[in-house]
Amino acid sequence: MSFPSKIICLTEETVETLYLLGRSDLIQGVSKYVERPPEAKSNHPIVSQFVRSDIEQIVGMKPDLVIGFSDIQKDIARELVGRGLNVYISNQRSLQEILDQILLLGRLIGEESKATELVHNFSQKLESFRVKVQSRPRVKVYFEEWDQPRLSAIQWVSELIEASGGENIFKHKTGSLASDRAVTDEEIVALNPDLIIGCWCGKKVNVESFKLRANYHQIKAIQNNQVIEVDPAVFLQPGPALFIDGLSQMFGLIEKISVSLDE
Numbered sequence: 001m002s003f004p005s006k007i008i009c010l011t012e013e014t015v016e017t018l019y020l021l022g023r024s025d026l027i028q029g030v031s032k033y034v035e036r037p038p039e040a041k042s043n044h045p046i047v048s049q050f051v052r053s054d055i056e057q058i059v060g061m062k063p064d065l066v067i068g069f070s071d072i073q074k075d076i077a078r079e080l081v082g083r084g085l086n087v088y089i090s091n092q093r094s095l096q097e098i099l100d101q102i103l104l105l106g107r108l109i110g111e112e113s114k115a116t117e118l119v120h121n122f123s124q125k126l127e128s129f130r131v132k133v134q135s136r137p138r139v140k141v142y143f144e145e146w147d148q149p150r151l152s153a154i155q156w157v158s159e160l161i162e163a164s165g166g167e168n169i170f171k172h173k174t175g176s177l178a179s180d181r182a183v184t185d186e187e188i189v190a191l192n193p194d195l196i197i198g199c200w201c202g203k204k205v206n207v208e209s210f211k212l213r214a215n216y217h218q219i220k221a222i223q224n225n226q227v228i229e230v231d232p233a234v235f236l237q238p239g240p241a242l243f244i245d246g247l248s249q250m251f252g253l254i255e256k257i258s259v260s261l262d263e
Contacts, residue, residue, distance in 0.1 A: 003110040010068035013239020035233035093155045122243040133165030139257045141166040142193035152181045164250040196221040205229040
């Protein structure tokens with residue numbers, strides 16, 4: 001049985017997974033937004049952005065497989081398939097689906113045992129955090145993925161918040177479409193989060209701007225100066241980063257507030 005030897009990665013999580021599996025040699029091209037691992041951007045040609053790709057460049061490289069993520073890349077996939085390439089688009093949205101995707105990628109490249117071990121380690125780490133926070137008071141968290149319009153956390157971030165001892169105030173709004181996660185200032189103020197986390201996809205968070213929003217002075221997070229920016233490369237890509245760094249970072253943010261609630 002033969003496996004792909006030349007893979008184009010249209011998004012970051014596939015790149016990081018291939019490095020963790022010891023198969024960075026398979027990577028033929030990457031997204032301009034790849035940040036993990038740091039050396040990936042200089043080690044491989046840049047062939048894609050998230051919503052646009054250099055189709056001619058990719059076709060000319062004659063990859064065995066092109067891997068992307070989400071319905072947002074469906075037009076890129078359609079064009080590449082039309083040019084005769086093998087394309088796989090994943091749509092993982094939950095932490096379990098992310099683990100399943102790592103396993104699937106391992107099987108695709110003939111590294112199932114390594115992928116199984118990696119997933120086992122991530123699963124154990126996730127469970128250890130869930131156990132650690134069981135008896136702690138829940139911290140109410142508003143996670144903002146975009147400011148205009150206001151978009152709350154996608155499903156895997158919501159689950160990460162819960163596993164780290166928090167309560168996503170919009171856990172009923174975690175759909176894959178942006179419109180599914182649209183929220184209003186009135187809702188945010190009414191739900192009164194203890195912690196506000198800004199993680200704007202593609203631009204730096206203006207932490208001070210939250211204080212200027214209408215009636216936000218009524219929110220505990222604003223009153224206690226608990227507005228924090230976190231890295232999109234960790235939290236907004238559905239891959240290993242969530243387990244490697246996301247869990248501990250989220251736990252650290254929530255724990256500080258949890259201790260004060262417990263006093």
